[in-house]
Amino acid sequence: MQKFEIFTGIVCPLDRSNVDTDAIIPKQFLKSIKRSGFGPNLFDEWRYLDQGEPGMDNSKRPVNPDFVLNDSRYIGAQILLTRKNFGCGSSREHAPWALEDYGFRVILAPSYADIFFNNCFKNGLLPIVLEEKIIDDLFRLASDDQALGMTVDLHKQALVIGDERILFEVDPFRKHCLINGLDDIGLTLQKIDAIKAYEKQRKSEAPWLFHGK
Amino acid sequence: MSAKTLYDKLWESHLVQTDKDGTALIYIDRHLVHEVTSPQAFEGLRLAERKPWRVDANLATPDHNVPTTERAGGVKAIEDPISRTQVETLDANCIEFGITEFEMLDTRQGIVHVVGPEQGATLPGMTVVCGDSHTSTHGAMGALAFGIGTSEVEHVLATQCLIQKKSKAMQVRVEGKTGPGVTAKDIVLAIIGEIGTAGGTGYAIEFAGSAIEDLSIEGRLTLCNMAIEAGARAGFVAVDDKTIDYVRGRPYAPDSDQWERAVASWRTLHSDEGAEFHRVVTLDAAAIKPQVTWGTSPEMVVGIDDSVPNPADEPDSVKAEGMGRALDYMGLEAGTPMSDIALDKVFIGSCTNSRIEDLRAAAQIANGRQVAANIKLALVVPGSGLVKAQAEEEGLDRIFTDAGFEWREPGCSMCLAMNADRLSPGERCASTSNRNFEGRQGQGGRTHLVSPAMAAAAAVSGHFVDVASLINR
Ligand code: SF4
Numbered sequence: 001m002q003k004f005e006i007f008t009g010i011v012c013p014l015d016r017s018n019v020d021t022d023a024i025i026p027k028q029f030l031k032s033i034k035r036s037g038f039g040p041n042l043f044d045e046w047r048y049l050d051q052g053e054p055g056m057d058n059s060k061r062p063v064n065p066d067f068v069l070n071d072s073r074y075i076g077a078q079i080l081l082t083r084k085n086f087g088c089g090s091s092r093e094h095a096p097w098a099l100e101d102y103g104f105r106v107i108l109a110p111s112y113a114d115i116f117f118n119n120c121f122k123n124g125l126l127p128i129v130l131e132e133k134i135i136d137d138l139f140r141l142a143s144d145d146q147a148l149g150m151t152v153d154l155h156k157q158a159l160v161i162g163d164e165r166i167l168f169e170v171d172p173f174r175k176h177c178l179i180n181g182l183d184d185i186g187l188t189l190q191k192i193d194a195i196k197a198y199e200k201q202r203k204s205e206a207p208w209l210f211h212g213k
Numbered sequence: 214m215s216a217k218t219l220y221d222k223l224w225e226s227h228l229v230q231t232d233k234d235g236t237a238l239i240y241i242d243r244h245l246v247h248e249v250t251s252p253q254a255f256e257g258l259r260l261a262e263r264k265p266w267r268v269d270a271n272l273a274t275p276d277h278n279v280p281t282t283e284r285a286g287g288v289k290a291i292e293d294p295i296s297r298t299q300v301e302t303l304d305a306n307c308i309e310f311g312i313t314e315f316e317m318l319d320t321r322q323g324i325v326h327v328v329g330p331e332q333g334a335t336l337p338g339m340t341v342v343c344g345d346s347h348t349s350t351h352g353a354m355g356a357l358a359f360g361i362g363t364s365e366v367e368h369v370l371a372t373q374c375l376i377q378k379k380s381k382a383m384q385v386r387v388e389g390k391t392g393p394g395v396t397a398k399d400i401v402l403a404i405i406g407e408i409g410t411a412g413g414t415g416y417a418i419e420f421a422g423s424a425i426e427d428l429s430i431e432g433r434l435t436l437c438n439m440a441i442e443a444g445a446r447a448g449f450v451a452v453d454d455k456t457i458d459y460v461r462g463r464p465y466a467p468d469s470d471q472w473e474r475a476v477a478s479w480r481t482l483h484s485d486e487g488a489e490f491h492r493v494v495t496l497d498a499a500a501i502k503p504q505v506t507w508g509t510s511p512e513m514v515v516g517i518d519d520s521v522p523n524p525a526d527e528p529d530s531v532k533a534e535g536m537g538r539a540l541d542y543m544g545l546e547a548g549t550p551m552s553d554i555a556l557d558k559v560f561i562g563s564c565t566n567s568r569i570e571d572l573r574a575a576a577q578i579a580n581g582r583q584v585a586a587n588i589k590l591a592l593v594v595p596g597s598g599l600v601k602a603q604a605e606e607e608g609l610d611r612i613f614t615d616a617g618f619e620w621r622e623p624g625c626s627m628c629l630a631m632n633a634d635r636l637s638p639g640e641r642c643a644s645t646s647n648r649n650f651e652g653r654q655g656q657g658g659r660t661h662l663v664s665p666a667m668a669a670a671a672a673v674s675g676h677f678v679d680v681a682s683l684i685n686r
Contacts, residue, residue, distance in 0.1 A: 093344075185368050
């Protein structure tokens, strides 16, 4: 995983609550057996006017001018601002893959669905929880004629806009993994002895759990 | 020792290690695998030259992409080349890594969440995971079961463990007797209507109370299936005699020499008297009517004798806007009685409602009646090959086909429309599945979630109707 370093980017405001993972990446694109290449189909049904199918040349498709991702102010945005319960629904990791592939690195929302929240960290995406009031303020700023720029400093757990700083919380373990670009599996495999010891004990207590067919 | 919740017990018995900050490594007993969320995980294993930690903990079956029509041609005959590749990739990965798979033409094939309990592959007291959010289903067995993403699928394959933080514990109690025609599906929709689709976020939900105890195991599977629609990754029910009777004799159940020991340990799988929950919600079963969703989120739900709600009556402006958008998408007017809503298609199936009891309940309503003329397609898709065989033995297939329903091969089908079964733009469907999101059953399609009996009642009436009025007494 890539290390998460300090950066400055544009904020794209997606003013909807309960955005589900079907909306983030519609199911027809789940048929890919790869991890990459989902960016052009991020929010496909909202972003284009025709029906998207895998393998289409997305540059030739009619875009929905009313959808925020197509607004010229937000081209190249790396920070997605949105409403509560973002990422609900299906557990598909294709959702963070698509957000990341598009170029987003940070999401700002009052709350997230659990599985999605978890999946983000595994893919170098940082979902930040902010109070509803701060989110409201940011929506106002981000909807100005001039796009809102923001610096994200994970070390200091701060968002910086001009002279203003908004501090945020992040789980220390997840922060450590993001900053160092650590892969969970590698970390867990350092605990082989503990896993083996657990298995041994469990096998004697509940041997029926170890019967495959 | 202090009183423990069922969640505490399940969690603690799977703890491998806890770090100072509360990050825990928990052991996974059963990993279910399907074709959509696993290819990248197997690819990851290959690239890192890793092997599965415990091959026998895994069980795979294709479900999302398989056709529900004629299958004689096998995988090679799957029309959509991308669907075919996914199913073939699963087959090849299972062979390469030595994982047991019920392939498409195996009678045991079906939707993972139907297959697991049916085989006894998900047992009380287990941790069960799958790269699918409806893994919460298996909590009905008194297990800790939850959906994971593909990175976690790879993590479980490689280490048999997951890195987790403990959730908070919620108890949802449903007390009393349900009225006629009210099923587990109606109970869970009513719960979601009450607490909202984010009401369970951050919690593991234990369903309890006399109305839950009264449910069969299949009913509890339906209930726990939708815990995720209430925002909770896991939902479960304590073990009782019904759970133990259900498991007995299933292919993966403990052998006779271990059965008594296993049962003794399962008997402890309930919350202790006086155990504390972070949140308790109580519902009155008698007040629950057969439910129908009207919007694009499972929380947008009312009883069959209600009308489509009016956004103008909603004080929260963000919520009102969401309601307005949902009504637009659904093509509905506020104030329309639910029973006036006419339908184009009916879908009975999905991991929520495709087990034998679901099919019996629908067949009871369909029996001797005809699908209404305005219904273009009424589909019945059993959850597994074994459910299908059982239904055919009972003659349910004939009841359905005589009434004008189509009887299909097992799979996810029109629950998410990844195969050829889908809605066209603007079409309205009564569906026994679990998600009514925009586009879920096909772009522009309009989904109303209901129970199997309510779906059958809608099919024969052409519009929604209180199934209680059709039950032969
Ligand atoms: S039936 Fe539907 S909800 Fe269930 S696993 Fe299949 S696609 Fe997912």
